[in-house]
Amino acid sequence: MAASSVKAARGWPVLALGVRNRLLRLPGLTxxxxxxxxxxxxxxxxxxEYYRKPLAELTEHxxxxxxxxxxxxxxxxxxxKTSSVFDDPVISKFTNMIMKGGNKVLARSLMTQTLEAxxxxxxxxxxxxxxxxxxTIERNPYTIFHQALxxxxxxxxxxxxxxxxxxxxxxxxxxxRRRRFLAMKWMxxxxxxxxxxxxxxxxxxxxxxxxxxxxxxxxxxxKHDMHKMAEANRALAHYRWW
Amino acid sequence: LDPGRFLDTGSQGSRSLAxxxxxxxxxxxPRAVSRTSEKDPxxxxxxxxxxxxxxxLQDMRTLFPHSLPPRFSMQVKTFSEAxxxxxxxxxxxxxxxxxxxxxxxxxxxxxxGEKGTGKTLSLCHVIHFCAKQDxxxxxxxxxxxxxxxxxxxxxxxxxxxxxxQPIQASIWLKNFKTTNDRFLSQIKVQxxxxxxxxxxxxxxxxxxxxxxxxxxxxxxxxxAVGVVLKELKGQxxxxxxxxxxxxxxxxxxxGRTTLKREDKSLVAAEELALVHNLRKxxxxxxxxGAIVLTLSQTxxxxxxxxxxxxxxxxxxxxxxxxxxxxxxxxxxxxRKEFESCIQYYLENxxxxxxxxxxxxxxxxxxxxxxxxxGQLERLxxxx
Numbered sequence: 001m002a003a004s005s006v007k008a009a010r011g012w013p014v015l016a017l018g019v020r021n022r023l024l025r026l027p028g029l030t031x032x033x034x035x036x037x038x039x040x041x042x043x044x045x046x047x048x049e050y051y052r053k054p055l056a057e058l059t060e061h062x063x064x065x066x067x068x069x070x071x072x073x074x075x076x077x078x079x080x081k082t083s084s085v086f087d088d089p090v091i092s093k094f095t096n097m098i099m100k101g102g103n104k105v106l107a108r109s110l111m112t113q114t115l116e117a118x119x120x121x122x123x124x125x126x127x128x129x130x131x132x133x134x135x136t137i138e139r140n141p142y143t144i145f146h147q148a149l150x151x152x153x154x155x156x157x158x159x160x161x162x163x164x165x166x167x168x169x170x171x172x173x174x175x176x177r178r179r180r181f182l183a184m185k186w187m188x189x190x191x192x193x194x195x196x197x198x199x200x201x202x203x204x205x206x207x208x209x210x211x212x213x214x215x216x217x218x219x220x221x222x223k224h225d226m227h228k229m230a231e232a233n234r235a236l237a238h239y240r241w242w
Numbered sequence: 243l244d245p246g247r248f249l250d251t252g253s254q255g256s257r258s259l260a261x262x263x264x265x266x267x268x269x270x271x272p273r274a275v276s277r278t279s280e281k282d283p284x285x286x287x288x289x290x291x292x293x294x295x296x297x298x299l300q301d302m303r304t305l306f307p308h309s310l311p312p313r314f315s316m317q318v319k320t321f322s323e324a325x326x327x328x329x330x331x332x333x334x335x336x337x338x339x340x341x342x343x344x345x346x347x348x349x350x351x352x353x354x355g356e357k358g359t360g361k362t363l364s365l366c367h368v369i370h371f372c373a374k375q376d377x378x379x380x381x382x383x384x385x386x387x388x389x390x391x392x393x394x395x396x397x398x399x400x401x402x403x404x405x406x407q408p409i410q411a412s413i414w415l416k417n418f419k420t421t422n423d424r425f426l427s428q429i430k431v432q433x434x435x436x437x438x439x440x441x442x443x444x445x446x447x448x449x450x451x452x453x454x455x456x457x458x459x460x461x462x463x464x465x466a467v468g469v470v471l472k473e474l475k476g477q478x479x480x481x482x483x484x485x486x487x488x489x490x491x492x493x494x495x496x497g498r499t500t501l502k503r504e505d506k507s508l509v510a511a512e513e514l515a516l517v518h519n520l521r522k523x524x525x526x527x528x529x530x531g532a533i534v535l536t537l538s539q540t541x542x543x544x545x546x547x548x549x550x551x552x553x554x555x556x557x558x559x560x561x562x563x564x565x566x567x568x569x570x571x572x573x574x575x576x577r578k579e580f581e582s583c584i585q586y587y588l589e590n591x592x593x594x595x596x597x598x599x600x601x602x603x604x605x606x607x608x609x610x611x612x613x614x615x616g617q618l619e620r621l622x623x624x625x
Contacts, residue, residue, distance in 0.1 A: 084606055085597040086625060112624040119594065119624070123320050140594040141624070 037075050044077040045069070080104075090146060090180075097184050098201075110201050115141040117206035138213070148212035152183035152219045156230045161239050170239045171230035186219050187212070194218065276585035278328070283336060283371035286328050292582040294325040297370055305373050307420040308383045308413070311362050313619060321590050327579065329360065331572045332367040338568070339371065339532055344484065347526045350533045350564055352492075355572035356550045358616020361536045362490055364572055368534055369488055377484040377531065378425050380474065380523070382414070385494035386541030388516050392501055395509070400465050404515040405503075411463035411516060415456040418470070425483060426450035432476065435469055437462045449473060468519045475523060478530035485531030487523055491538035495521055496560030498544050521563065535564070574613040583615070587622050595625040 045051075058066070080092055091111065099107035118141040126137045138144055157178065158169040174182070187208060195204040211217030278293040280286060286295070297305075302324050309315055318324045335351055342349065353361045369379055382388075388410050398404040419426065429449040436442040437459065443451050449470065456466025478485040489495075495517050501509040511517050524533055537555045539545055549555055552569060575583060584604055587593045597603045607625075611618040 085600065085603050086595060086606065115624040120316070120320050127322055139591065140596075142595060 038073075041073045041075045042069070044074050046077060046081050046083050048083045088142065090149065091142075093180075094145075094149075094184050094188075097188055110205075113202035114205045114209070115145070117202050118144055118209055121206060121210065144213045145209060148209045149180070149183045149187070151215055152187060152212050152223055153179040154182055154223045154226045155179075156227060157182070158226065158230055158233065159240075161236075163239055168236050168239060169229065169233055170236045171233055172240055183219075183223075186222050190219050190222070276582040276589065277325070282374060283367060284340070284374060286333060286336065288333065290328045291330060291333065292327065292578045294327050294582070294586050296323050296325045299324065301370070301373070304421060305369060305379070306366065306381075306383075307417045310366065310383075313616075313623075314363065317619070321592075325586065326363055326367050326370075327360075327582065327586075328367070329364065329572075329579065331355075331360075331570050332364040334570060335364070335368050335534065336371055339368070342532055344481070344530050347529050348485075348487070348531050348533050350524070350526055350535060350567035352535045352537060352552060352564065352567045352569050353572055354537045354550060354552050354555075354569060356574075356614070357539055357547070358614045359572045359574055360615045361538065361572045365488055365490055365534060365536050369486070372484075372486040373421075375484075377486045378474065378478075379421055380418070380471075380485060380487045381421065382489045382520065383417075384538075384541055385489055385491045385517075385520070386538070386543070388514065389494045389497065389499040389501065389511060390541075390543060395501060395503070396461070398464065398515045399462065400468070400515070404513055404518060405501075405509060406461075406464040407514065407516055408460040408463050411467045412457055412460050415453050415463060415466060415470075419450075419453050419457070426453060428482070429473065429477060431469075431473055437465070464515045467516060471519050471523045475528045478528055481530060483530075485528075487531065487533040488535075489520065489524065489533075490536045491541055492524065492535040492564075493537050493539075493542055493545075493555040493557075493560060495524070496557055496563065497542060500543055524564070535567075575615055575618070576613070580608060580613050580618070583618060584622075593622055593625055598622075598625050 053062075055063075080096075081087070095104070095107045095111045098110055119139065122137060122139045122141075122144070126134055126139060129137060138147075154174065156171050157174040159172045160167040161170045187205075191201060191204045191208055195201075208217055208219060212219050276292075276294055278290050278295050280290055280295055281297075283295075299318075299322075302318070310318070331353060335353075338349070338351065353364055355361050369381060372379055388407060392407050392410060394407070394409055396406040396408060398406045427448045427450055430446050431443060431449060431452060432445060434442060434445045435452065437455060441455065441459070443455065452466050452469050452473075456463040456470075474485055477483075495511060497511060499509050499511055499514070501514075503509060512521070524535065526533065537550070537552060539547060539549055539555060542555065545555060552564075552567075553561055556564060584593070584607070588599065593599065595603070598607070607618065607621060611621050
């Protein structure tokens, strides 16, 4: 992606880039996000297991890869990516979205407090429940988090398309990353705006995550509203050309 | 993770798993390797080191009616059980207490250590032991609460120069009553105390009356506390009961305060009646009991976060006042205790992350927390 953005900055034809950037990357428009790394820089390999494999077990392809990496330029690994077993890209992305003004320390502590709050609430429910119900109660905050965000992802979205001087909301299938982004964005906006002034973010977030896990709550409602709008506007679907 | 927490402590590196501590009693559940069924602290010995024993919740309500350290009370609420780990500093203290000579002046024991190593919970262990041995427990849960954020300071009725803290004193009296209810009717007051024109306590009436007076008439609460401390100190040498004075955060008594009078002048620590009386209590000029103190940087005022030694936290004045004392260092978990702690969390299913059960996960937890009990607890809370 960095390579493609650099190419656009250098004025090379954008159409050579491939299928990903066709949506709003019309010829003549320069991309603003660019990277200091040239196209020859490769991404770093963070995974410890890759380096732990003994030489005998490597395939020819992997051995060539290793040889090549010895002479290639490698980008610096970002500070947020760790080789820890507890590293989770979804949690990292969510933490970055919560972050305001670059205050990663605060964002991360809010995230950990949210996970702890979810865990404690579920433990309380577990202790209060009977033996049969206990099997159904999920206590792992990470599975709850992932499942809740998955439940909030919309299947179909609306995109404003200009036709005859008016913008029409056209239903459009969304890419995976757009869906994940929308789910997280809705969750965070909901928790920031619709809470009592004195309520803390972890408390509200944990409540919303638990509701979304059970397919209830305002974020799921927002997803359903989006689906209904798309269904209502299905006559405009032929305005889409891709 | 808080940044700067580990700047001065080195990394532990990777360690191999130590063998689990074996079962201590035949009636333990076979899977409960980190627990012991020995509920009486008097019988805790080296073989119980690193194992958890649980305190019945009923005892918790009588012994610790005030709040415990917030994270520990959250853990007690979540697990519905209060489990303390038996550790070396506490065992050492228990040994000293078992061998106290009640004819000699009270010995002062000071628990000190870095942040999060377990000083307050060791103190709780000792208090539980003394309660089981039927001592009278004078427990100040956090002396820092008396020197900061106090509203409603009144000029003292007893001494014009000092200041009263009615709210803090009445809360303390309520908790004292809950802990030591059975002693309050047995101990008789040895002087007459006049509270105001209508009320007075006669000589020979039970101490419970003084406590009631302090709780109902909040204006006299500080003086009631002073009276209780004076009476207990005077009567402990009679031998009818043994007195344990347990103060957490004793460095507050000799530090600065953040309290101001109405004319915005700063209040020094000795101008507070509660602090003045507690300082007299902590002096070793009485016999018939013991004094166990804890230093704490966590709630302290104007002390750097890395300070943990007695000289640093008490200052010259405090150190001279407490000298001589027996210092007991509380340090981070050793390998066995760390394994035991992780086992305890696994038994309660507290570690929910699937990678936390693996060997690699455990090593990462050891590295990230550097075996500090407080840090480990915070890490495991969200994993």
